[in-house]
Amino acid sequence: DTEVTQTPKHLVMGMTNKKSLKCEQHMGHRAMYWYKQKAKKPPELMFVYSYEKLSINESVPSRFSPECPNSSLLNLHLHALQPEDSALYLCASSRDQFDSPYEQYFGPGTRLTVT
Amino acid sequence: GIQVEQSPPDLILQEGANSTLRCNFSDSVNNLQWFHQNPWGQLINLFYIPSGTKQNGRLSATTVATERYSLLYISSSQTTDSGVYFCAVGTNTGNQFYFGTGTSLTVIP
Numbered sequence: 001d002t003e004v005t006q007t008p009k010h011l012v013m014g015m016t017n018k019k020s021l022k023c024e025q026h027m028g029h030r031a032m033y034w035y036k037q038k039a040k041k042p043p044e045l046m047f048v049y050s051y052e053k054l055s056i057n058e059s060v061p062s063r064f065s066p067e068c069p070n071s072s073l074l075n076l077h078l079h080a081l082q083p084e085d086s087a088l089y090l091c092a093s094s095r096d097q098f099d100s101p102y103e104q105y106f107g108p109g110t111r112l113t114v115t
Numbered sequence: 116g117i118q119v120e121q122s123p124p125d126l127i128l129q130e131g132a133n134s135t136l137r138c139n140f141s142d143s144v145n146n147l148q149w150f151h152q153n154p155w156g157q158l159i160n161l162f163y164i165p166s167g168t169k170q171n172g173r174l175s176a177t178t179v180a181t182e183r184y185s186l187l188y189i190s191s192s193q194t195t196d197s198g199v200y201f202c203a204v205g206t207n208t209g210n211q212f213y214f215g216t217g218t219s220l221t222v223i224p
Contacts, residue, residue, distance in 0.1 A: 031210040033210075033212075037156070040219075041217075042201055042214035042215065042216060042217050043158075043201075043214050044214075045211065045212065048209075048210045048211065050210050055209065055210060056209060056210065056211060088156050090156075090158065092158075094210070096210065097145075097205065097206075097207050097209065097210050098207065101163050102145060102146045102205060103146070103148060103160070103163040104148060104160075104203065104205075104212060105160065106150075106157070106158040106160075108155070108156065108157045109156045109157065111156070
């Protein structure tokens with residue numbers, strides 16, 4: 001099974017709302033990722049978790065708060081977002097960098113609109 | 116970080132034509148993947164190819180790691196091949212992947 005699932009598929013939220021995006025994988029991967037993708041651009045890395053610890057934070061604003069409750073789950077908590085945060089949010093997982101094959105698998109994404 | 120450039124940025128093909136997409140990267144890598152992003156945003160894994168050559172049906176890919184480039188070949192293109200093709204590279208200095216700029220492919224019937 002090479003599936004990464006994400007919920008919800010679509011999300012519309014106001015600037016004062018709090019919401020969460022969820023991601024799950026059952027491939028035994030120990031690295032999980034959040035990416036943000038704007039239209040006609042490549043995905044931009046936001047956060048990396050390795051062995052359930054935050055290993056990379058690409059200077060993301062604090063209104064985005066990641067959480068890795070266990071090795072299969074990854075959440076992204078959203079609060080006080082701005083309209084420019086509207087984008088496709090992609091979750092991915094992979095083996096650790098020293099394991100082969102070091103290959104990423106992506107979920108279908110959550111399309112977020114901030115009004 | 117590593118710079119990853121793809122060419123061409125846009126490509127329009129007649130159905131049945133062949134094409135070559137290129138990915139250049141600026142440093143040594145231990146991972147290289149090709150993805151197809153469909154119109155709904157799903158990134159579909161095409162190849163995991165840090166070096167060498169692989170083929171899967173009408174698609175094949177070659178990575179020459181020593182010269183820091185990879186090529187994706189699409190033969191007998193179909194309308195369902197339309198979308199954006201990304202290469203992404205990773206190194207062993209952290210669980211970090213760098214995406215290329217993408218090639219937007221349109222196949223017309």
